[in-house]
Amino acid sequence: MMKELVIPALLETIYMxxxxxxxxxxxxxxxxxLLVITEKGGILEKPMFNRILGGIINVLRSIPFIxxxxxxxxxxxxxxxxxxxxxxxxxxxxxxxxxxxxxxxxGSLKETSKGVIESSLSMGATVPQIVFKVLLPESLPSIVSGxxxxxxxxxxxxxxxxxxxxxxxxxxxxxxxxYSRKTDLMIVSILLIILLVEGIQFLGNKxxxxxxxx
Amino acid sequence: xxxxxxxxxxxxxxxxxxxAVKNISLKINKGEIFGIIGLSGxxxxxxxxxxxxxxxxxxxxxxxxxxxxxSLGKKELRxxxxxxxxIFQHFNLFSQKTVYENIAFPLQLExxxxxxxxxRVNELLEYVDLKDKKNSYPSQLSGGQxxxxxxxxxxxxxxxxxxxxxxxxxxxxxxTKSILELLRRIRDELNITIVMITHQMEVVKEICDRVAIMExxxxxxxxxxxNLFKHPKTNTAKSFINSLxxxxxxxxxxxxxxxxxxIRLSFLGENAKKPIVSKVIKNFNIDVNILSGNINKLHSTNxxxxxxxxIGSDDEINKAILFLKNENVHVEVI
Numbered sequence: 001m002m003k004e005l006v007i008p009a010l011l012e013t014i015y016m017x018x019x020x021x022x023x024x025x026x027x028x029x030x031x032x033x034l035l036v037i038t039e040k041g042g043i044l045e046k047p048m049f050n051r052i053l054g055g056i057i058n059v060l061r062s063i064p065f066i067x068x069x070x071x072x073x074x075x076x077x078x079x080x081x082x083x084x085x086x087x088x089x090x091x092x093x094x095x096x097x098x099x100x101x102x103x104x105x106x107g108s109l110k111e112t113s114k115g116v117i118e119s120s121l122s123m124g125a126t127v128p129q130i131v132f133k134v135l136l137p138e139s140l141p142s143i144v145s146g147x148x149x150x151x152x153x154x155x156x157x158x159x160x161x162x163x164x165x166x167x168x169x170x171x172x173x174x175x176x177x178x179y180s181r182k183t184d185l186m187i188v189s190i191l192l193i194i195l196l197v198e199g200i201q202f203l204g205n206k207x208x209x210x211x212x213x214x
Numbered sequence: 215x216x217x218x219x220x221x222x223x224x225x226x227x228x229x230x231x232x233x234a235v236k237n238i239s240l241k242i243n244k245g246e247i248f249g250i251i252g253l254s255g256x257x258x259x260x261x262x263x264x265x266x267x268x269x270x271x272x273x274x275x276x277x278x279x280x281x282x283x284x285s286l287g288k289k290e291l292r293x294x295x296x297x298x299x300x301i302f303q304h305f306n307l308f309s310q311k312t313v314y315e316n317i318a319f320p321l322q323l324e325x326x327x328x329x330x331x332x333x334r335v336n337e338l339l340e341y342v343d344l345k346d347k348k349n350s351y352p353s354q355l356s357g358g359q360x361x362x363x364x365x366x367x368x369x370x371x372x373x374x375x376x377x378x379x380x381x382x383x384x385x386x387x388x389x390t391k392s393i394l395e396l397l398r399r400i401r402d403e404l405n406i407t408i409v410m411i412t413h414q415m416e417v418v419k420e421i422c423d424r425v426a427i428m429e430x431x432x433x434x435x436x437x438x439x440x441n442l443f444k445h446p447k448t449n450t451a452k453s454f455i456n457s458l459x460x461x462x463x464x465x466x467x468x469x470x471x472x473x474x475x476x477i478r479l480s481f482l483g484e485n486a487k488k489p490i491v492s493k494v495i496k497n498f499n500i501d502v503n504i505l506s507g508n509i510n511k512l513h514s515t516n517x518x519x520x521x522x523x524x525i526g527s528d529d530e531i532n533k534a535i536l537f538l539k540n541e542n543v544h545v546e547v548i
Contacts, residue, residue: 119306122266122377123320123367124295133319137310213351214309 002185005172010192012086013168016093016161017154023094024150028101031057033131035106043117044127060099065157068096069164089158089166097154104146112138141212148204152197159193169193216242216265216375216407221274223260234260235271236431242409242424247401249418249439250411251454252428258411261428262377265409266298267291278375296320299368299406303380305360307352313339313363314348320370338366342396358389365396369406376400378410382417390414394421398513415454419443419512427451443510443517444480444544458510469548474503474525476548477535483515485542491520493541498534500526521548 034053038046063071069092073083076091112135120134136143159170169189177186223235234257242248252258263269265276267283276283278294286294307316317338321331339345342362352360361381368376378397382390398421400406412418418425418439425442427435427450435448446452469476481490495502503523510517524531538545 113306115302115304115306116308118268119300119302119364120319122268122295122298122300123323123371124292125323126292129323133322134308138308140310212310214353 002188005176005185006188006192009167009169009172009189013155013158013170013196016086016089016158016166016168017151020090020093020097020154021147021151023090024097024101024154025147027094027098029105031098031102032105032109035102036109036135037127037131043121043130057099057102061103065092065096065160066163068092069161084165086167089161093154093157093161096157097150100153101146101150104149105143108139108142108146109135111142141208141214144204144208144211148200148208151200155193155196215244215279216409217277219275219277221261221264221271221276223264223269224272234431235264238433240426240433240436242407244407245401245405246423247398247408247410247421249422249425250409250428251413251415251418251425253413256428257431258428259379262379262409262411265377266295266300296324296371297373298375298377299371299373300377300379301361301364301368301381303383305352305364307360307363309352312349312351313344313355316352316363317366317370320367324371334370338370342366357385358392361385361393362396365393365400369400369404374407376406376408378408380412381410383412383414387416390417391420397421415458419458419510421513427454439512440482440515440517443512444482445546472523474523475531476505477522477524478546478548479520479522479538480544481518481542488541490538490541490543491522494534494537497537498526498530500524500530500534
């Protein structure tokens with residue numbers, strides 16, 4: 001009976017985390033790029049816009065996840081037709097992780113030296129060319145590390161989502177482990193979460209290192 | 215031809231303003247290797263960046279072949295920049311791209327076909343002698359090799375002008391020489407005008423045709439390199455020449471400490487090889503005491519400087535000086 005509960009929960013977690021990783025990157029990456037290029041001394045300097053965007057991102061990051069999940073219920077309803085359940089949880093997960101991704105991307109993209117950007121400008125590169133042909137490839141190893149961090153964060157969030165009816169390992173641990181006092185199920189769930197985190201970290205480090213030519 | 219007209223650059227930050235470049239006007243001829251030398255903080259880096267508007271001049275105009283660069287819109291500026299290559303002190307290569315990809319980058323911006331890019335990159339790799347490093351990453355190269363890649367990348371689009379921002383400052387003397395040789399070859403064979411800023415007199419001596427000396431945001435002296443070595447006008451120029459290895463400090467000679475007349479001779483080219491001093495001693499009734507001397511090998515000619523103490527009657531000394539002048543030697547009485 002353990003297997004029948006654990007395996008689907010594990011798959012649910014992987015499903016939630018991977019889909020929300022993709023969406024949070026789709027939302028967060030452009031924001032990170034905007035933060036970098038519009039900052040003072042950036043290639044598309046817009047200090048006022050930069051301050052407003054930074055402020056919004058900070059506000060979103062300050063909202064505790066458990067509250068954010070409830071705030072976005074209407075959006076979940078609109079997008080997936082439900083407010084609880086595994087698929088519905090992807091909405092708050094993506095929204096919660098997007099500002100985090102934006103800051104992580106900002107940090108990574110900023111690692112490209114001013115000199116390299118300057119030399120690209122001296123060759124007559126446009127802003128999109130600098131973003132996609134210079135900033136992105138130059139900071140790719142660091143971006144991979146950032147995505148690793150995001151995935152691990154999302155695993156944590158997804159476990160929390162279990163508390164309000166999202167599926168996955170977190171839900172299993174809370175529902176059976178905590179409420180029904182099935183300690184073995186709770187331990188197995190937690191162990192699997194730890195394994196998942198360790199595995200992703202290991203893989204992320206490996207990829208980041210292997211693509212870094214610095 | 216590059217013409218700078220009344221260029222000024224002022225930086226404003228919260229604490230006040232800094233005038234990095236003050237009202238500089240300058241003409242650089244086509245096919246020339248023009249040096250701008252100055253100590254750090256003199257404003258030379260700001261000045262060279264104004265030429266391709268990596269720094270926007272606060273005031274003034276810059277003409278390149280008659281086109282006012284300062285009036286161009288963003289799009290026109292980008293295409294103008296493709297005619298102005300630039301190399302940097304720290305090379306600024308793309309660390310995640312191979313040597314090949316680095317050189318291909320400006321060609322990709324031009325949207326050339328893969329085949330065209332391949333032909334051009336291979337040509338350039340051959341030109342800078344790095345064919346075997348094609349697939350290496352910058353981190354696997356020496357400083358000199360990195361700068362060669364940067365040079366190849368800078369000239370990939372056949373620019374008319376190459377700017378060098380301390381292009382040899384991070385290199386050892388031997389590598390510096392080989393990069394300077396490469397730059398000279400580029401000027402000679404591709405007829406590219408080169409503007410280089412440096413704080414090393416060795417670089418100026420080795421390669422430049424003309425040089426501007428910058429101090430506190432202004433040009434204090436501008437001269438051909440020959441004339442600069444022959445008779446530098448400013449103390450800044452003198453101290454740069456004295457900074458050269460093997461050059462004897464000339465300034466320390468104070469005529470008050472000698473009873474005879476102190477003269478400084480400078481001679482050019484073939485004259486540097488003639489036994490002029492021994493002729494003076496034989497022909498005139500004076501004694502000669504050599505205080506200091508040096509010969510500088512410029513890329514175009516040799517320049518010798520000699521500081522002498524002449525002891526004897528005023529009449530004989532004046533005759534000797536006249537003789538020297540007739541021998542085409544520049545004489546300065548100190």
